[in-house]
Amino acid sequence: MAINLKEMSAAQDLLAPGHRLCAGCAESIVVRQVLHAVGQPVVVASPTGCLEVSTSPYPYTSWRVPWIHNAFENVASTISGVETMYRSLVKQGKLEDKGIKFVVFAGDGATYDIGLQFLSGALERGHKFLYVCLNNEAYMNTGIQRSSATPLGAWTTTSPVGDAVPGKRENRKDITAIVAAHDIPYVAQAAPHAWRDLMTKAQKAISADGPSFINVLVPCQRGWRHPAEETIAITKLAVETCVWPLYEVVDGEWKLNYRPSPKKPITDWLQSQGRFRHLLTPENTHIVDSLQEIVDRQWDKLLERCKA
Amino acid sequence: MVSQKVKGKPVALDGDRAVAEAIRQMNPDVVAAYPITPQTEIVMRFSEFVANGEVVTEFIPVESEHAAMSACIGASAAGGRAQTATAGAGLAFMWEVLWVASGTRLPIVMHVVNRSLSAPLNIHCDHSDSMGARDAGWIQLYDETVQEAYDNAIQALRIAEHPDIMLPTLHALDGFILGHGVERLELLPDDAVRSFIGIYEPQHPLLDVDHPVTYGPMVLTDYFFEYKRQQAAAMERALEIIPQIGEEYGTFTGRYYGLMEGYRLEDAEFATIALGSTAGTIKTVVDELRDQGVKAGLLKLRCFRPFPATILAEALGDKKAIAVLDRSLSFGAQGGPLFLEVITALFTHGLSPKVLNYAYGLGGRDIVPARIHQVYKDLIEIDREGLTESSIRYLGLRE
Structure with a gap:
């Protein structure tokens, strides 16, 4: 499908309205954008998480396309099985080759933490599927617990702000680079405010000859503590502050997709969300400094990788 | 269905190899498996069948047993035959998704080579592994001999796929004692096995993109209990059907099986x-x-x-x-x-x-x-x- 607003607004969403995601949740926005870009025929898999529970409360379903949920940690193995069965049946002539595409939508907990082994295995085996991480930087479905995608200093219910500990003590890990290290054909970071960028990436990813991965920042107004209507503005701010750079790795070549000018300070990002509010006090200046230092260092490293 | 007795081929094989032969003859669409002593020989032998083009099976060499069962669930839901094999800790590692397989009513076949559970580490036979999975909603058969391991492997598929059952089925052979013990057995001709297992007709395949289905929904207090009651009813029906399949198997092999x-x-x-x-x-x-x-x-x-x-x-x-x-x-x-x-x-x-x-x-x-x-x-x-x-x-x- 062409990526333009006219066509997008005329086409039927493959994720039906009436699902139970929160107002202001970026997940349904991203799912609809990606599925628009990928088009049919498509089979979707999701692990346990916000998207899964909000779209499949029996006897209802929001999915207008075939969809499967197995468990929390194993969506990459599940889609491996589905994709392999498709190849097997087509090879044997038991099924017509309709060019079915396989897409995963998974949260950061299922991707960075409990599902990392399964993801790595599926990438190494080279199954042809697109894995989209809906990264809201914590376990939102169970009530805002820290994951290894949660940034340094953030408040969550398992990294609470107390007199002795000011929020999460560790920084997030760089899963996009970990995935890129598998040397798969296509890896990218994206955000829903840059919808054309995201959808173009989805089309490139699904056309790749092998596994592909897009890590998408999806604000959670409940967990990040921001007004529901700020979702899209906040993803833009993440990119403008270099907290969430937009880039892609195509066949091992790193490419920067957007360079903010000027690069905004981390404090703009921190001020936009209640989960960082405690950091903006004099005694926590050192954490803000650390965060700025991390962003700067990772941005410089990215520029170097991208030869930008 | 084969109605006349067919002549088996007498061979000397250990249990693992006999099971690998049975899988080759059943020729599943997908096998996802991970090596673990004393099951490893099944995976090794089957990998040779794949490498030599003796099966149509797409083999997924997964990175763990949990992934093996998870991939079988995806493959089976997709609309074809999926099998795996494991032992001991591997079966324990699958435990969570054993329930997903049965709760989703997927006719997956699993070959279990019984091994004790750690700790202390031990690779030899006991039934701690399969007994640990006894409430997971899988049909469980136990093999006395290598011949039975072979025969039960084949019947397991028919049991699992029976439209009135539709439950994953495992058969268990004692690690080393049968798994590595060489015995005389009779292998059926390939076409007899294929005729016995027939063509699989999936009921609501995920890959039918013209009729999209939702697999693995969230089911809460309003329907969960009814879901589980239906699963229990399928188990009860299996008591009638397993001997019928064992009887049918006997008509062409001369080896009749009951409960x-x-x-x-x-x-x-x-x-x-x-x-x-x-x-x-x-x-x-x-x-x-x-x-x-x-x-x-x-x-x-x-x-x-x-x-x-x-x-x-x-x-x-x-x-x-x-x-x-x-x-x-x-x-x-x-x-x-x-x-x-x-x-x-x-x-x-x-x-x-x-x-x-x-x-x-x-x-x-x-x-x-x-x-x-x-x-x-x-x-x-x-x-x-x-x-x-x-x-x-x-x-x-x-x-």
């Missing part, structure tokens, strides 16, 4: 009950005792899930004393898993014979004929002198 096998059981006064290869050892002892005039018998249970309580109670109702042999412990329970099932079956059928429970063979400890003789001696003794204590007896333990 259990009685060995010199009908007129026996003293009976033992066992699963797996130990039944073979017991048969030898029964023959020896019969020669001495002791009315000994054996009830070999083939099907542990669903548990055939009624036919078991009918077969045991008139016995003077019974010994139940468990190859696993249920710590803190009033007996091993098999014992508890047998006691319940007897009680619910109004029977209360004297019953002893033996734990044996843990971590591969040999069960030799002399130990089985001891069991029958104990049975004769409690028949004569009464049952004074009912605690578990440990057979072959060094104390």
Whole structure:
């Protein structure tokens, strides 16, 4: 499908309205954008998480396309099985080759933490599927617990702000680079405010000859503590502050997709969300400094990788 | 369906290779598996079949057993035949998704080569692994011989895919004893196996993009209970269907299978009950005792899930004393898993014979004929002198 607003607004969403995601949740926005870009025929898999529970409360379903949920940690193995069965049946002539595409939508907990082994295995085996991480930087479905995608200093219910500990003590890990290290054909970071960028990436990813991965920042107004209507503005701010750079790795070549000018300070990002509010006090200046230092260092490293 | 007896090919194979041959002949659309002693040989052998183009199967060499079962779930839901094999810790690692497979009513076939569970680490046979999965909603068959491992592997598929069952099915062969033990068996011709298993017609395949279905929804307090009740009903129906499939298998192989096998059981006064290869050892002892005039018998249970309580109670109702042999412990329970099932079956059928429970063979400890003789001696003794204590007896333990 062409990526333009006219066509997008005329086409039927493959994720039906009436699902139970929160107002202001970026997940349904991203799912609809990606599925628009990928088009049919498509089979979707999701692990346990916000998207899964909000779209499949029996006897209802929001999915207008075939969809499967197995468990929390194993969506990459599940889609491996589905994709392999498709190849097997087509090879044997038991099924017509309709060019079915396989897409995963998974949260950061299922991707960075409990599902990392399964993801790595599926990438190494080279199954042809697109894995989209809906990264809201914590376990939102169970009530805002820290994951290894949660940034340094953030408040969550398992990294609470107390007199002795000011929020999460560790920084997030760089899963996009970990995935890129598998040397798969296509890896990218994206955000829903840059919808054309995201959808173009989805089309490139699904056309790749092998596994592909897009890590998408999806604000959670409940967990990040921001007004529901700020979702899209906040993803833009993440990119403008270099907290969430937009880039892609195509066949091992790193490419920067957007360079903010000027690069905004981390404090703009921190001020936009209640989960960082405690950091903006004099005694926590050192954490803000650390965060700025991390962003700067990772941005410089990215520029170097991208030869930008 | 094959109606006439076909000529099998006599071969000498160990259990793992016999199972690998059965998988080759069934030619599943997808196999996802991970190596673990003592199952490894199945995966190795099957990989050779794939490499040599002897199967159409797409093999997924997964990075763990949890992924093996997870991939089988995806593959089976997609709309084709999926199989795996595992042992011990591998089966334990799958435990969560065993429930997903059965709750989603996917007819996956799994070959389990029984191995003890850590700690301490041990690679040898006991039934801790499959007994640990006994409530996971899988049909469970146990093999006495390599021939049975082969035959049950093939029948497992028909059982799983029966439209009135649609439950994943496993069969278990004792690690090393059968898995690595070479025995004579008869392999069926490939076409006989393929004719017996027929063509699989998936009911609501995920890959039917023209009729999209949602697999694995969230089901809460309003429907979950009904979901589970239907699963239980399918298990109950399997009690009728498993012997029908075993009968059909017998018509062309000459080897008929039911839910259990009685060995010199009908007129026996003293009976033992066992699963797996130990039944073979017991048969030898029964023959020896019969020669001495002791009315000994054996009830070999083939099907542990669903548990055939009624036919078991009918077969045991008139016995003077019974010994139940468990190859696993249920710590803190009033007996091993098999014992508890047998006691319940007897009680619910109004029977209360004297019953002893033996734990044996843990971590591969040999069960030799002399130990089985001891069991029958104990049975004769409690028949004569009464049952004074009912605690578990440990057979072959060094104390």
